[in-house]
Amino acid sequence: MTKQLTAFRAALVFALLGIAFVAILVLNVNTGSVSIAPKEILRIVLSGKSDGSSIGNVIWKIRLPRLLAAAVLGGALSVSGFLLQTFFRNPIAGPYVLGISSGAKLFVGVMMVYVLKYVSSVPFWAVMAAAFGGSMLVTLFVLMFARRVRSMAALLVIGIMIGSVCTAITDFFITFADEANVANLHHWSMGSFSAVSWPNLHVISAIVFVALALSFLLSKPISAYRLGENYARSMGVNVKLFRVALIGLSSVLSACVTALSGPISFVGVAVPHMTKLLFGTSRPSLIIPGSFLLGGVFCMGCDLIARTAFAPSELAISTVTAVFGAPVVIALMISRQRRRTDG
Amino acid sequence: MADGYVFSTEALSVGYKGKALINDINIRLEKGKILALIGPNGAGKSTILKTVTGQLPSISGKTFIEGRELEKWPRGELAKKLAVVLTERIQPEMMSCFEVAAMGRYPYTGRFGALTANDKAIVWDTLRRVRADDIAERDFSQISDGQRQRVLLARALCQQPEVLVLDEPTSFLDIRNKIELLDIMLETAREKRTTVILSLHEIDLAEKLSDLVMCVRGDRAEEPDAPEKVFTDAHIRELYSITQGSYLVSRGSVELVRTEGEPRVFVLGGAGSGLNHYRELQKRRIPFAAGMLSENDMEFEVAKALAQTVVSFPAFGTASEETKARAIQEMLSCGTVLTAFDPGKQKDNPNTGLLETARQHHVNIVFSAGELQ
Structure with a gap:
């Protein structure tokens, strides 16, 4: 009976997330310097391409790609965070908190500064590759230090340290770089969904959805891994392979985000946690699609605030995500600490 | 199982980082027997149990489950034969006791781990057997040590193993929980004919529960023997190096x-x-x-x-x-x-x-x- 209740709750949460997703999508397209009637939006979107009118151009060239980027990347960040939390068995883990985003930023930054000296523009696949390389490298570093660290706080400190070192190195390179390149890099490293083009979005979406599907296929071993490495192994999980898959997938996902829009803070920690609270369980087959959806909703909402709060000035997306995400992280730390002292 | 033993080891050496701590361990267990490992703290009981369950690589020698070498079993198949209850404290996030116990069905479920009606029936049946069905819906992180151990035992039993290995399952339990837990093990061994291997600190309980007892003493492990042969005052005093105070086997005090x-x-x-x-x-x-x-x-x-x-x-x-x-x-x-x-x-x-x-x-x-x- 309670089993059916859980199934009902899951269906209800998915339905609500779906409605929220569509609502925020429409609201987002509708809001801005030019406001457009919902009916008009529907007609233009359903027509499949811009009809050449200025409204059509605003929707198809500016608002839609940005919006979809926020949705896909927000989802990718959240799933990446969930995979890292599984890996480290620590709810505080996430690509930004562990310094992985900073690592990606370092690689992309160094490449931009240096490669732009020789060629006029950097191909997107190169940015992508640099971001992935940076993510992987920092993850391996964190792994090396975090091997024997069980405490949540210690892992956090390691992540902050590694992130700071990466930022310091990035700053070092920026100091000695051409001004034009720096402006370019600075805009990117603030984190924004504004500069997204359709082709880049297509590439990233394809990668994200493949990674998402693969993560979903891992939901059974992830489920077992919640009981710890040794129990998982005793139930037949190939732990070594599983760990490699987790790190690989989470790095790909966070690299996609960083490559397209720069580092975005706290989404990876806050969204999976909120998703678990919504579903009332940590079952991965629900949390993976659930946190993808909620991550999309969360980032679209934050982007809406970033665009409109101080219009015509635009806030960096991280500024907004931090305002909503950081309190969740703090709450998580406190509640965990309390549970430990209780038990 | 040509030799008739469901579990056996052959000149097994166990240890850490390639260094052998205990050599020449020979165990042979028939179906449905209970073997207890006793010995002082740090004598190597856990090391032996980790090695025979594949959590730790052996230094040399072999472990056999149903006559087949441990390493030669495919992962998923081995999980249907061998289940464990470990000493480590697990803290799964937002997992009900039912979910924890149901993880034991892992080797039997499909790609996404969905439980069939049969799986669910087995989980409920097992939870009833360990008398944890009343806490099935509770969050695993919010139950007592005794309840936790029952749920973890249920999880292991849901794997429907031939061999069940438990590392100090009674530590941190009060006397009532100890008695009930060991009673479930006895029932499992006798009725389900599951072979049970466990390490115990309470030698008085080991004596009453087990068919065979193996004394582990830091550098070596004695041949498993019948409890009445192992439990003599002098032997126990020597095994645990008791120089002050005493342990009286006959009184269990x-x-x-x-x-x-x-x-x-x-x-x-x-x-x-x-x-x-x-x-x-x-x-x-x-x-x-x-x-x-x-x-x-x-x-x-x-x-x-x-x-x-x-x-x-x-x-x-x-x-x-x-x-x-x-x-x-x-x-x-x-x-x-x-x-x-x-x-x-x-x-x-x-x-x-x-x-x-x-x-x-x-x-x-x-x-x-x-x-x-």
């Missing part, structure tokens, strides 16, 4: 360190009447002597463990004149007599005569340790 010094009081006990007085004297750290006790008296072992001197006579015999003389001498040198037995009811107590002698010699007579300074 631990006695603290005897108080040294010239005996100040002579206890006249018999038929168990002295037990409480010996312990009371020990708590007050008053050195004492005891007598005259038959060597098969129920309090003899305790007296021997706690008293400076015990005047005793052989079982089924009577006290000789020589024994009586020794008791009187001992009693007079103590200067005080504690009468533990009831002279009115225990008419045939050999100490009746001694009490009479004490009166004649005007020895100070007391009836409890509290009367002594």
Whole structure:
């Protein structure tokens, strides 16, 4: 009976997330310097391409790609965070908190500064590759230090340290770089969904959805891994392979985000946690699609605030995500600490 | 299973980082038998259990499950034969007890781990067996140690293994939970014919539960043997290097360190009447002597463990004149007599005569340790 209740709750949460997703999508397209009637939006979107009118151009060239980027990347960040939390068995883990985003930023930054000296523009696949390389490298570093660290706080400190070192190195390179390149890099490293083009979005979406599907296929071993490495192994999980898959997938996902829009803070920690609270369980087959959806909703909402709060000035997306995400992280730390002292 | 053993090891060496700690471990277990590993802390019980379950690589030698080498089993198939309950504390986030127990169906479920009606029936059945069905919907991180251990046992049983390995399953449990947990294991071994291997700190429980006992002692492991062969006072004292205090196998009781010094009081006990007085004297750290006790008296072992001197006579015999003389001498040198037995009811107590002698010699007579300074 309670089993059916859980199934009902899951269906209800998915339905609500779906409605929220569509609502925020429409609201987002509708809001801005030019406001457009919902009916008009529907007609233009359903027509499949811009009809050449200025409204059509605003929707198809500016608002839609940005919006979809926020949705896909927000989802990718959240799933990446969930995979890292599984890996480290620590709810505080996430690509930004562990310094992985900073690592990606370092690689992309160094490449931009240096490669732009020789060629006029950097191909997107190169940015992508640099971001992935940076993510992987920092993850391996964190792994090396975090091997024997069980405490949540210690892992956090390691992540902050590694992130700071990466930022310091990035700053070092920026100091000695051409001004034009720096402006370019600075805009990117603030984190924004504004500069997204359709082709880049297509590439990233394809990668994200493949990674998402693969993560979903891992939901059974992830489920077992919640009981710890040794129990998982005793139930037949190939732990070594599983760990490699987790790190690989989470790095790909966070690299996609960083490559397209720069580092975005706290989404990876806050969204999976909120998703678990919504579903009332940590079952991965629900949390993976659930946190993808909620991550999309969360980032679209934050982007809406970033665009409109101080219009015509635009806030960096991280500024907004931090305002909503950081309190969740703090709450998580406190509640965990309390549970430990209780038990 | 050509050799008929469901679990066996062959010249197994276990240890860490390529260094062998314990060599030449040979275990052979038939279906439905219970093997208990006992030994002092840090003797290597956990190391052995981790090795035979594949959590730790062996240094040399082999482990067989149903006659097939451990490493040669495909992961998923092995999980249907071998299940574990580990010492590590797990803290899964937002997982109900039902979910934890249901993870045991892992080797049987499909790609996404969905439970069939049959799986669910097995999980509920198992939860009922360990008497944890009432907490099935509770969050695993919010239940007591005893309940936690039941749920983890249920998880292992849901794997429907041939061999169940438990590392110190009774640590941190209160006495009721200990008894119930071990009872479930006994039931599992006898009714489901599951072979159980477990390490225990409570040797009194090990003696009562197991078919075979293996003593693990840091550098080596003895051949598994029947409990009645393993559990002798001398063997246990030597295994655990007990130099102070004692463990009395027959009573399953631990006695603290005897108080040294010239005996100040002579206890006249018999038929168990002295037990409480010996312990009371020990708590007050008053050195004492005891007598005259038959060597098969129920309090003899305790007296021997706690008293400076015990005047005793052989079982089924009577006290000789020589024994009586020794008791009187001992009693007079103590200067005080504690009468533990009831002279009115225990008419045939050999100490009746001694009490009479004490009166004649005007020895100070007391009836409890509290009367002594």
